[in-house]
Amino acid sequence: MKYNLPDNIVFVVNDFSKAVGILKVFPNVSVVTFKSASTDMIKSKRVFTVLAGKNTKTIDLLKNREVAAFLKGKRVVVFKNLPAIEIYAKKNNFEVLNPDWRISFDLEDKLKTAKLMSKIDAPQPKYLIENVNDINYEEIKGKLGGPFVIQFARGMAGSSTYLIKNEEDLSQLKKNYMSFKAKYLKFIEGETWTLNAVCGRISVIGKPFRQLSGDPKFNNYWGGTFGNDFTVSLDREIELKIIGDAKIIADEMYKKGFWGFFGLDFVVSKNGHFFIEINPRFTASVSLYTFMEDASGLAPLFYQHLREALGEECIKENDRLQTAFEYSQFFLRNLESKEIIIHKKSGLYDENLNLILETVDYNALNKDKEILAIVDSGKEIKKNIQYANIVVKSSALGNDKTKNKIYQITEILR
Structure with a gap:
C-alpha cells in the first residue's frame, strides 16, 4: 500500500x-x-x-x-x-x-475515565472513588466483594494497580498512599485484552488482542503487563460488541477534543467484557502492529493518526476482524532496584538461543522457533523501564517453553 x-x-x-x-x-x-x-x-x-x-x-x-x-x-x-x-x-x-497534552492527561486519569465510562454506560467493573485514608476494608468488601482492586489515577504497566485480598494488604497500602484518592473496583476473574484505535471524524477501531500479564519474571507489579499475543481471537459476536462500545468511547473522547491513536484495555470474563482504562497515546505495540497491518493490506493506525493530524479523514475499512496476525511480543524491563546498561546487540536467535543474525528486521523471522530481540543498548536503563522488545512468530499463550526461552534471553542480553 x-x-x-x-x-x-x-x-x-x-x-x-x-x-x-x-x-x-x-x-x-x-x-x-x-x-x-x-x-x-x-x-x-x-x-x-x-x-x-x-x-x-x-x-x-x-x-x-x-x-x-x-x-x-x-x-x-x-x-x-x-x-x-x-x-x-x-x-x-x-x-x-x-493531541493537546491537557486533554490526554485528563483521559489518562483512571478515576476520570471511570466517570466517562459511567456517563456513556460503557461496561466496566463496579467501582467506588474514595480517599485511601477514609476507607474501611470490611465496608469496601461488603460493597464490592473480595478480593477487590485499587487503582490510583496514574501509572503504567501495572504500577498503579493493587489487588487487596485482606486487611493487611490495605494497611500496607495506606502507609504509602494515605492522602491519595483512588478507584476501588470489583475484581473480575477473566482474561486481559486490549485494542489499538484512532479517534477522529471517522474513528477506526482495531481488532482486540491478548495482553500478556501477571508474571513476576517479567513485571514486578501485580497484574503488570509484559507483552501481547496477536494470534488469538475472541468469538466474533463478542468482538463486535467490544468494537461497538469502543466506537462510542472514541466518539466521547473526540467530543472532549482528543484525536489520534489510543489504546483501550479491558477484561473478558464469562459475564461479558469490562473496560479498565484508556491509554490516550501511542501504545508499546505500535511498531510491530504497524508492520503487521501493512503486511495484511490494512491502512496502519499510525498512518490514520497522521491523516487526522494533517486535516484529512481516516480511511474507512470494511472489516478488520477478518485479519489474522501471526506474531507475539514480550517487553523486557529492568526489574532490579538499580540502573543497568545493556551492551548486547539486537538480532535473530535460533531455537537453541544462538545468535544467528544481527538485525532488527521483523521479516527476518521465518520460523516459529526463532526469536528476534530488538535491544535498547548502550544507555542507562532505569528501574522498571523497558530495555528490549522480543518478537516471536507464534502464539505465546499457554506456551511455557516459549516463555522460558524468553526468560533465558534476559540472561543472555544482560
Missing part, C-alpha cells in the same frame, strides 16, 4: 524499538532517537541519532542542539505528548502532530 505523506514528518522517540516498524512501512518518515548498536544496523539517512547522556527522555532528545537543527521546518510526532514537549515546540517553532 502506498501512503501519501509529506516528507517532513519525523517520529522522535527515545526507545528505538518503538520505531522499527514505522521505518519499515513509511519510506518518507524520518526517526530521531538515541544512538545504539541497533540504530547502527539501519543504513538510512532517515535515521538521525545522537549519543545518550544521563537523561534519556524524549524532551532530552528534542533539546539536543543537533536535533534542534535537524528539526527545523519539520513536523514532529512523539510517542506521548507532555507539557515540556509542547512548550519547547512553541518556543522553537515546530509543529507537534499529537
Whole structure:
C-alpha cells in the first residue's frame, strides 16, 4: 500500500524499538532517537541519532542542539505528548502532530475515565472513588466483594494497580498512599485484552488482542503487563460488541477534543467484557502492529493518526476482524532496584538461543522457533523501564517453553 505523506514528518522517540516498524512501512518518515548498536544496523539517512547522556527522555532528545537543527521546518510526532514537549515546540517553532497534552492527561486519569465510562454506560467493573485514608476494608468488601482492586489515577504497566485480598494488604497500602484518592473496583476473574484505535471524524477501531500479564519474571507489579499475543481471537459476536462500545468511547473522547491513536484495555470474563482504562497515546505495540497491518493490506493506525493530524479523514475499512496476525511480543524491563546498561546487540536467535543474525528486521523471522530481540543498548536503563522488545512468530499463550526461552534471553542480553 502506498501512503501519501509529506516528507517532513519525523517520529522522535527515545526507545528505538518503538520505531522499527514505522521505518519499515513509511519510506518518507524520518526517526530521531538515541544512538545504539541497533540504530547502527539501519543504513538510512532517515535515521538521525545522537549519543545518550544521563537523561534519556524524549524532551532530552528534542533539546539536543543537533536535533534542534535537524528539526527545523519539520513536523514532529512523539510517542506521548507532555507539557515540556509542547512548550519547547512553541518556543522553537515546530509543529507537534499529537493531541493537546491537557486533554490526554485528563483521559489518562483512571478515576476520570471511570466517570466517562459511567456517563456513556460503557461496561466496566463496579467501582467506588474514595480517599485511601477514609476507607474501611470490611465496608469496601461488603460493597464490592473480595478480593477487590485499587487503582490510583496514574501509572503504567501495572504500577498503579493493587489487588487487596485482606486487611493487611490495605494497611500496607495506606502507609504509602494515605492522602491519595483512588478507584476501588470489583475484581473480575477473566482474561486481559486490549485494542489499538484512532479517534477522529471517522474513528477506526482495531481488532482486540491478548495482553500478556501477571508474571513476576517479567513485571514486578501485580497484574503488570509484559507483552501481547496477536494470534488469538475472541468469538466474533463478542468482538463486535467490544468494537461497538469502543466506537462510542472514541466518539466521547473526540467530543472532549482528543484525536489520534489510543489504546483501550479491558477484561473478558464469562459475564461479558469490562473496560479498565484508556491509554490516550501511542501504545508499546505500535511498531510491530504497524508492520503487521501493512503486511495484511490494512491502512496502519499510525498512518490514520497522521491523516487526522494533517486535516484529512481516516480511511474507512470494511472489516478488520477478518485479519489474522501471526506474531507475539514480550517487553523486557529492568526489574532490579538499580540502573543497568545493556551492551548486547539486537538480532535473530535460533531455537537453541544462538545468535544467528544481527538485525532488527521483523521479516527476518521465518520460523516459529526463532526469536528476534530488538535491544535498547548502550544507555542507562532505569528501574522498571523497558530495555528490549522480543518478537516471536507464534502464539505465546499457554506456551511455557516459549516463555522460558524468553526468560533465558534476559540472561543472555544482560
